[in-house]
Amino acid sequence: MANERILIMDEGTMTEAELAGRGLVLVDFWASWCGPCRRIAPILEELAEELDGKLTIGKLNVDEHPKVAERFRVMSIPTLILFQGGAEVDRIIGLRGKPELAAAIEARL
Numbered sequence: 001m002a003n004e005r006i007l008i009m010d011e012g013t014m015t016e017a018e019l020a021g022r023g024l025v026l027v028d029f030w031a032s033w034c035g036p037c038r039r040i041a042p043i044l045e046e047l048a049e050e051l052d053g054k055l056t057i058g059k060l061n062v063d064e065h066p067k068v069a070e071r072f073r074v075m076s077i078p079t080l081i082l083f084q085g086g087a088e089v090d091r092i093i094g095l096r097g098k099p100e101l102a103a104a105i106e107a108r109l
Contacts, residue, residue, distance in 0.1 A: 005048035009060040014068050020086030022056045024108055026101075029072070029079040031063045036095035037078045043098045047105065054109055084108055 009027055019025050028044055030037035048057045062069040082090040090104050
């Protein structure tokens with residue numbers, strides 16, 4: 001599911017202050033039953049390793065934290081939200097390949 005470079009997010013880590021303190025953050029809103037979510041996980045692990053120190057990647061399970069998903073208006077999964085300075089700067093909905101995800105991240109580095 002997640003490696004040591006990927007944070008498991010919850011209500012406490014999904015605050016504006018907490019996100020702002022981490023710089024550039026990509027949060028994957030996912031669920032264990034979601035096939036596309038499972039398929040994107042290895043891509044996120046690769047990006048977490050390649051961009052270590054430049055980007056924080058987190059995962060938030062929408063089944064375990066539905067109020068957080070609702071607060072961020074996540075209507076389908078996987079939804080990946082890119083935060084910079086605690087504010088949402090990009091949103092990617094659905095399964096995407098590594099080149100598209102990397103391009104969205106690189107645009108903000």
